[in-house]
Amino acid sequence: MVDIRELARLSGVSIATVSRALNGRDNVRPETRARIQHLAQQLRYTANAAGRALARQRSDLIGVIWETRYATPGRKHAFLGELLVSLKEALDEAGYHVLLVSPSQPLPAEGDDYLGIVRKYNLDGVVLMGVDEHAPAIGELVESTVACVALDLVVTGRRSTYITSDNRAGAAAAVRHLHGLGHRRIATITGPRHLMPAKERYIGYREELSRLRLPLRPAYVVEGDFFGEGGYAGMRRLLDLPQRPTAVFAAGDAMAIGAMRAAAMAGVAVPGELAVVGFDGIEAASLIYPALTTVAQDADRFGTAAAELLLRLIGDPDARQVHDIDLSPCIVPIRLVVRDSCGAATT
Amino acid sequence: MVDIRELARLSGVSIATVSRALNGRDNVRPETRARIQHLAQQLRYTANAAGRALARQRSDLIGVIWETRYATPGRKHAFLGELLVSLKEALDEAGYHVLLVSPSQPLPAEGDDYLGIVRKYNLDGVVLMGVDEHAPAIGELVESTVACVALDLVVTGRRSTYITSDNRAGAAAAVRHLHGLGHRRIATITGPRHLMPAKERYIGYREELSRLRLPLRPAYVVEGDFFGEGGYAGMRRLLDLPQRPTAVFAAGDAMAIGAMRAAAMAGVAVPGELAVVGFDGIEAASLIYPALTTVAQDADRFGTAAAELLLRLIGDPDARQVHDIDLSPCIVPIRLVVRDSCGAATT
């Protein structure tokens, strides 16, 4: 492997000139630059990252802290995996690479030192995903001057902000869709109350109900767990009601599918006797029969927006300006995907 | 942030001693070491990664080349995402961090320089995932002396090997399960012929058939695409046969679910009139109704095994020894998950 010294020797210049030529400094004679560039390409020279990082005091590295200890194994990772892909692609395009730095110690994690990792690797910025609201280690990070974007987690700091799908608007769209089909008795199966997306989706449901001048019936609101089991159990309770809902908005696709199973087992036809809308847009939603109408989150756009936001934070020289920058992309639009699980109201 | 010089000053020793003490060298007086360690912890000193990498000529970094340009967007990522999580956890435990280095240029990718990235970052090893067999850029990497493990992709080189689920045994287990239920007319919907997992699963199907002294009927072998659409189309063809199969082994869950939809739309009851087994163990398999019996790949174990294998390659001083080391974990065991989509044969 050729290093800068070798390249300098072969180009007949000093290493300083090589560095300047390759880094696009303007104070290099065009012919010199061309010659060096040509040679560099031919020899496939790339500046060593460690040397570069040391000299420039920055790494061109973005840390992604993907906390996998809180999520139930095998859950939620699908969406985050998708998201990571698009995040990485957007960051790559801006010349950054992604360092995956998830703490791996067992969970009573006093050793989690996100900020320490940032310093150790001279990270230019950090993305938090899958991190619990109560994770103790994030406080220090958010209070620091490190550029940081959290996904689906409310944090704000000097150079920290967050990004989330438009959960509220998504839930409202679901309710509106059902209303448009003639449904008036619309129930919801929510996520666990303490999670932000669950809260937001419920608020969206409630607000749209009131906008449509529909009553909010306590019996039509059951708490689920974002998993199939919770959807199943929630639907069972709704089916046992003296006056059943004609439509259900489940705040997650897994719950929606669980609800559909409960309906099927009770002999209630979907979409014939019951309309179901989910949320998330997981793969299963399009595979099942009948295919699930759902409010789809856009992992691609989410990741791209997160990258953009982070780059803006990094690029912003003044730490205090975080509130001034355009935060519009923090709310990622969602999309109602209409499939087969909703029919017109008959009752 | 305190650096090694500061720490040395406060400890009253030279930076050389600090380095030795913290890196566990044996030639340090116990009291000196204790004092330094204590102070380091208190001041939360961590050696700067760039300085360390430069001096040691290694980075403690593993590159994960996650090729996302070949896969249809939104497909296959779920499993790889899961896998990445467990891979990363296993690597973390061994003291490595993961650098995500997926090439992001548009696909006619002459610029893909995996080896260049390895040199640039002094990567200690590389994992290839989602990479197409025909990707031009991997040849050079595999021929080099870089430790490299490919996932679900057959490569071998001086320090390169691959790891895959036991596709053959999985397919055989599926067929055996159906046979045990009394089925004798067992069809299969395969994946695209050119993909290794598709090939292997088909071989497993064929071999088990012959082991059970069941005929291989060409009409019972239809090629799919690993997606729901292919499963649907394949099932349609099987349903139109003069003598229908009583059971279908679909070489992927998405295809299996597509097949179930085709059956449902044709009024053929699953599991009553038709048994279906899938492969992969995606989330949807457990969510749908009836729940899908499937041959589940173990993402967790897959990732852990890949990490182990890579660490062994890295640790092996002699490049030629790659064929001598124990390669048993290269084949990750699979597991038949019996659910509701298979009943006893009636015809």
Next chain:
DNA sequence: CTGAAAGCGCTTACAG
């Protein structure tokens, strides 16, 4: 057991 010094591969003022 410890320290002074060289060196890892770069970038960037500073001179010229």
Next chain:
DNA sequence: CTGAAAGCGCTTACAG
């Protein structure tokens, strides 16, 4: 426009 030199933060022979 270019080069010599200092320095980024470490580790590791080499002396002692």
